[in-house]
């Protein structure tokens with residue numbers, strides 16, 4: 413098999429975006445959109461767009477429920493998903509953004525698959541659900557096992 417330059421893992425960051433889009437396509441509880449940051453030259457001028465470090469996807473979660481008792485624990489929660497290719501690393505700006513979203517009671521996920529298998533829709537959905545679904549305070553305090 414021919415080895416592609418700089419792509420020894422068989423996928424790149426772009427494939428991770430597609431995996432996230434496929435996993436959440438048609439989801440009635442989560443709406444996301446791609447966010448672009450950077451700069452572009454338009455008519456000899458550089459135009460910057462986006463906020464430095466903001467995540468690759470931004471969205472909203474309609475309802476978050478406790479996986480044990482099904483109590484509603486959140487509604488209309490901001491969701492951010494930062495995608496990384498196998499060799500990707502978070503920049504300082506990206507880390508600051510993720511920390512800020514979580515601090516503000518939003519949910520920021522860093523999805524950093526290392527193998528092609530992790531790009532399967534079922535895995536991507538699990539990663540996102542695991543990040544979103546936490547036991548409510550009542551269930552957490554009774555020490556019930558969650559898995």
Ligand SMILES: [Zn+2]
Pocket residue numbers: 478479480481482483547548549550551552
């Ligand atoms: Zn509960």
